[in-house]
Amino acid sequence: MYKVGFVGLGIMGLPMAKNILKAGYEITVYDNNDYKIKKMVDVGAKGARSSMEVAKNSDVIITMLPNSPHVEAAIFGENGLAEGLSRGKAVIDMSSISPVASKEFYSKLKEKGVDFLDAPVSGGEPGAIEGTIAVMVGGDKPVFDKYYDLLMTMAASVTYVGEAGSGNIAKLANQMIVAANISAMSEAYVFAKKAGADPKVVFEAIRGGLAGSRVMEQKSPKIFDKDYEPGFRIELHIKDLQNALDTAHNDNISIPIAASAMEILQACKVDGQEKKDHSAIVKFFEKINNIEV
């Protein structure tokens, strides 16, 4: 059994690392917050003083960080993983970052004989705690096969999408669709309310048809209850759509629907809602239409 390293013990990373530990793997962890390291050490992990030290002590290192620059710093920065990596080891980045960055990390590590997978997740904090996240993986298929069991210790499903970057392409496609769908549902909510119908009954009438979606099932109750606790924070959805726009523009394509959703999320941030669940998008439609929240 290979030794596992884990860098980034945030809201998602900490419970994910715990699930790996529970599955019986030896695990060495690092976070820039000592308290988070202590939490893992208390339950049986080894603590490290840098990403470099994690890499020296491990065969495969998982990173779970906010965005592309953080992953770049953790791998290639001072005292980063790269300084402790050697031929045959692997890095699995489970952060949701730009696929352009994923492809770059893959190539740079390949030169050193180090394997790299981009393996972003969906399912949020509850999924991370319960080990039921969905993992979308890009990279070399044999590397995917090698670490499939490790990834499954944290997940309900682990899907190979394709070559390097494909995991994050899938994740961004997911986030583009979700943002547009929450926006459309929120607008329809306000539309129905203003037109004189009960939006709850309207959604009940249409949820079995072509308008039905997981967004409607999972997010409309939050709107009805005015419960905007995350869930998935608007600021993180902004980050994902920015990565989608950067990727699209890097590929020389235009994604106007994602751009519109981005500006609605941005307007929510302007309104001070960035720490709220993305179902708070409905407040944008309430605000522009002078409906009481």
Added chain:
Amino acid sequence: MYKVGFVGLGIMGLPMAKNILKAGYEITVYDNNDYKIKKMVDVGAKGARSSMEVAKNSDVIITMLPNSPHVEAAIFGENGLAEGLSRGKAVIDMSSISPVASKEFYSKLKEKGVDFLDAPVSGGEPGAIEGTIAVMVGGDKPVFDKYYDLLMTMAASVTYVGEAGSGNIAKLANQMIVAANISAMSEAYVFAKKAGADPKVVFEAIRGGLAGSRVMEQKSPKIFDKDYEPGFRIELHIKDLQNALDTAHNDNISIPIAASAMEILQACKVDGQEKKDHSAIVKFFEKINNIEV
């Protein structure tokens, strides 16, 4: 058992009228196409020479027509239903029209002691043939209760949404969400393809998560197969979104997501795709991004 009238034997109306007949009701039909009347007479219906004659021969009259002006003409025009209606009879309009018009028809008929329900449907031609459409109903609850069994002869579900107009409010909310969702999925398809992933595998990876929807289940296979036969025609979706925009502006609200989807559908029409299924929205995203269709 009350006598049923049916006006409008189009792609939807003809099979719907047949299902009423099959359930054992006496039915009198009218359409401006004699051939359609003959088709119904051949299977046991009575043919009429005008909407007025339908109204004289029936206790409850169903209308199934393209849009608000056609329904207005059928009810209030020359030789229209109104000329044959009397106190205690009812009109059930199953067309997808503006809820503003539905409310007006309801009020005008109420003055004559005639009941009115707006009862638009979803489920398309296959649903109309198989008797599995979903019906969303607005109007007075006792009138809904009275004609529930009649509506169920054509449907898998018949839902009471609320006061007059609510059926069409629900239908338009449905169409707003569907248009946005097909647009977002189509954009994500082109995004994933251009970024170097296989969109089919990407959708497979994300369909179990928050991006999952009936649109993804039912419309993405049409995109993968480049099969844009309707299904639901773009020109009809344009009609519905125009009704949504008219209703919103009548209510003094703004629905920018629906407006964007409308312009994308309109661009598809400019491109000669108006008779195609609304999944052909993907062609807009392919076109603006110079991807081969």
